[in-house]
Amino acid sequence: MNGSLTGRTALVTGASRGIGRAIALRLAADGALVAVHYGSNVTAAKETIELITEAGGRAFAVHAELGRPGDAATLWAGFDAGLRDIGAAPGLDILVNNAAIGRSKGIDAVTPEEFDAVFAVNVRAPFFIVQHGLDRIRDGGRIINISSGVTRIAYPETIAYSMTKGALDTFSLTLAKVLGARNITVNSVSPGIVDTDVNADWLRDNPDAWAHAAAYSTFNRVGEPADIADVVAFVASADARWVSGQNIDATGGSHL
Template sequence: MPKPLDGKNALVTGASRGIGRAIAQRLAADGATVAIGYANRPDAADQVAAAITADGGTAFPLPAPLGTHGDAAALWAAYDRRITAHTTRTGVDIIVNNAAIGRSPDLHTITETQFDELFATNVRAPLFIVQQAHRRLHDNGRIINISSGTARLAMPDIMAYGATKGALDTLTLNLAQLLGPRNITVNSLAPGIVDTDTNAAWLRDDPDAQAWASSLAALGRVGRPDDIAGIAAFLASDDARWVTGRTIDATGGALLGV
């Protein structure tokens, strides 16, 4: 039986763990050939690719350290070398800009270097990944930028991180306008608090933190990576062909009464 993403090529950055891993696995389950972008954990990326292969999908690890000049060009050069070993179709159909520095110091302690690193990884890299993908990206393609609920909620302790996600949403809006004539959709997907390895230290083993985080969401629980992956799969599919330039709230209804 045909799958919704049969014959499609996908790149997911930051896919060796957490939300990126869940998205990569879901896109592969839906039929896509998936490049597992990673920065410094080749072992973890290999495990994701192996798990996808064991489930009958197609995936390969792709070294993709971000945050320095030339990072996007290096990523796509590696992609071009590796994609042909896994499919006869070149180019890319789905780009998921997920890799990011996930937190930031507060106003009183953040340094200029930390600020620059945040924007280089969370904003500059996605912009140039799309720029460098332009000749590789097929018509009717999909770009999904992983934003955050912090772009619309005041959270002063991590305000610089939130600012990067607000900037990413602005990129989404403009890229949707620019690429619309090619039937390429561009959307942001904004999770709230999700139970990932990144949040494990303060969330996973602390019942009080779990209760607090759950209380923020109208749906009464903390998000899971597969919650976000399901929405990403929809945005990547033909069913979402008439949705572009939008930021999709995936917070479980966080702070709706505020």
């Protein structure tokens, strides 16, 4: 633990697995108390917390199914209760909007129900999580939205998902202007292809797919969750105090 975030409290949505878990582990390693949000997989969330505590960090779980009516209020009620349960001071310093869903479908295959669902989780939920959380986020805090390289590189097969990430980038840009007077920075971090469970069905155990995915990056490898978590940790730190309203490309130089 390097202690750079000691005394800070962080909330990471979708922190039970994948990139979200890696972010939670890294922020905790830097000294933050981490609220580990999960939607349905309580076992995975407990595993994330165990990994944090075994490494000497502090964490607690927050449950809320995003994309449902009242999701932001449910999340913040769980967050407040979690702080009380462990005797921690109220308030938040770092909010990472990581939770997202998406399906690989082109414009000819996306149904209205699927379109509404992906926007509800990927756009509506972060918007109202921030809106409901503004009185909890301390001055000088950080809001970090996990976007995607699909806002820079066209992927027709993920068109609805790509649109949600474009909306999230606009949210980051505009919110940075709104919250600048409070010294709160707001940025997006955009991963490329990362080896997570969400990509497992087509990427893992498929050498051809792996080689194809690795070739996107200038480093000729597939990204790891820790690659993204380290970038988020920088944006969350005091070193990034002069960076706001930006989309930080963390695609490994994909499609340069």
